Amino acid sequence: MAAIVIERCPQYRLEEVKEQLNQGLELLGGLARFVGRGERVVVKVNCLLAAAPERAVTTHPIFLQAALQLLKERTDNLVVADSPGYMGFLAASRATGFEAVAKAEGVQLAEFHEAVKVECAEALLYKHFKIAKLIAEADRVISLPKLKTHGLMYMTGAVKNIFGVIPGIRKTEYHLKARQDKWLFAKMLVDLYRACPPTLNLMDGILAMEGNGPANGAPVPLGVILLGEDGFAMDEVMARVVGVNPERVYTNAVYRKYVLAGREPAIELLGVPLEEVVRPNFQPIRDVQSVIPEWALRLGKNTLTPRPVFLAERCTRCSICVRSCPVEALKLGQEKGVVWDSRACIRCFICQEMCPSGAIELRQGLLSRLIR
Ligand code: SF4
Ligand code: SF4
Known part of the structure; x- marks a missing residue:
């Protein structure tokens, strides 16, 4: 034990x-x-x-x-x-x-x-x-x-x-x-x-x-x-x-x-x-995937996996996310914010972890929102 x-x-x-x-x-x-x-x-x-x-x-x-x-x-x-x-x-x-x-x-x-x-x-x-x-x-x-x-x-x-x-x-x-x-x-x-x-x-x-x-x-x-x-x-x-x-x-x-x-x-x-010591009203991460069986998750892929959303108003264009992304799915926008290539993105969320400005949030897809 x-x-x-x-x-x-x-x-x-x-x-x-x-x-x-x-x-x-x-x-x-x-x-x-x-x-x-x-x-x-x-x-x-x-x-x-x-x-x-x-x-x-x-x-x-x-x-x-x-x-x-x-x-x-x-x-x-x-x-x-x-x-x-x-x-x-x-x-x-x-x-x-x-x-x-x-x-x-x-x-x-x-x-x-x-x-x-x-x-x-x-x-x-x-x-x-x-x-x-x-x-x-x-x-x-x-x-x-x-x-x-x-x-x-x-x-x-x-x-x-x-x-x-x-x-x-x-x-x-x-x-x-x-x-x-x-x-x-x-x-x-x-x-x-x-x-x-x-x-x-x-x-x-x-x-x-x-x-x-x-x-x-x-x-x-x-x-x-x-x-x-x-x-x-x-x-x-x-x-x-x-x-x-x-x-x-x-x-x-x-x-x-x-x-x-x-x-x-x-x-x-x-x-x-x-x-x-139990804390009531703790705000967990928004995630429905952990209640979905592994096999269903694999079938659902992008519709069930959250995606990173880039908030241009908070972005300082430091480019940390661009340099951290393992599959080069990000580049700095012409004038502001970050441009995201959804097809290249593997949803590893390293960018969200690394952003020092809170300019990247995770949002659920439609199917996940419905399940929630
Ligand atoms: S979630 Fe991962 S793969 Fe997608 S843009 Fe962010 S760092 Fe790149
Ligand atoms: S890490 Fe955050 S602040 Fe820096 S460029 Fe990316 S989104 Fe903008």
Whole structure:
């Protein structure tokens, strides 16, 4: 049975966050259970892009600092790392506050560059991956996911956070393989997580994101921290905390169906009772696909898959989406906004994730709206 601890923490006050993390770790048997003295530990944050902490796009720097201070009691061999979709991690770390925290704590920040092959022993589809050497060679990986909605996977949490261990541009290869098949992408994430599971997940749900996530949704104060070893169990609890059916999250549904063979996940909840932290009226992503069977979705394709819509009035013509699109389906308009080639688009939603101005929304097709 997978143990997941729920802790309440209303704000980003360093001592308070540290106290709650420590309390949660004690319920899991103490940090010493997970990190040996002097071990090489990589702390994998969520650094989707260079966004200020109050936007709730990335792991909050105070959350990172609290985790680092606890980890430093076990080892000084620490590195904080990630691989954002568009720019380098070091450059993005200035805006996210990671740079200042790393400096204050005397901890190194690192990019994921070099990749090595790892195998997924019981793969659903993807038998091996090229992941960051830094991750593959670490004694321990501590993952710090952010609780958010996600245009492609419905929500992003512990399992999706591990996608960042695939260095930079290589991530687009997986989007290209899955094209607009969300179930295929979810199977890839499940295989990837199982190929390189972190030692421990500490989820930052103090300030979460609802609506148009993972980059342009609305920050929402949840005041919750989740701790646990099993990322699949954690994402089940994450969904329940925001009042979402866990099976709407694609990776949860895939894991239940193919790994647990339809069984309910066995989860032991520790800490604060779930019912005390459940958030009513959480605004999920607009998505009807996760309630449609895989076969029907494949038949329906474009009529059932949301499409990116480009809001010229918000667009600053920074061209990040144009450069991020893996199939060159975008170009800057002659005078304003972005021109979208619907036939080329594989609905990977990387553009929506990367847009720093909230100028890209996902809209359902007519059939999906009718189903809703
Ligand atoms: S236009 Fe956006 S959703 Fe379509 S393929 Fe390009 S990045 Fe993906
Ligand atoms: S849609 Fe967003 S990412 Fe694309 S050019 Fe406009 S502001 Fe930049």
